Amino acid sequence: FPAQDIIESKNWYLASAKTWLQTLQTQIDESTETAMIFGHNPGMHDFAEQIVKPSTQDIDDFPTLAVAHVKFDVEFWGEVDWGTGELVEFLYPKGL
8 A cells, every 4th residue: 555645643543433534624735536534443443333324334343443434325435424424344352
């Protein structure tokens, strides 16, 4: 993976769900089709829980090393908002 495509920020350490949403909306280049974000709880759990559509699977816990694969039916990253994501897969160590 090209190192120049990695965005880092000290502001993301223990970031809130709101910060993660703003990051997706404003920091991801519009030519990027897939993005991965890495963070810590409680913000990452709150973000994953709030970003998925209410009708999809609830994310009751977000243990260490958990991965939430979320798909958005949007044309631009700026259109991502609370409840717009579809939870495709939720993986965590004990579940494997």
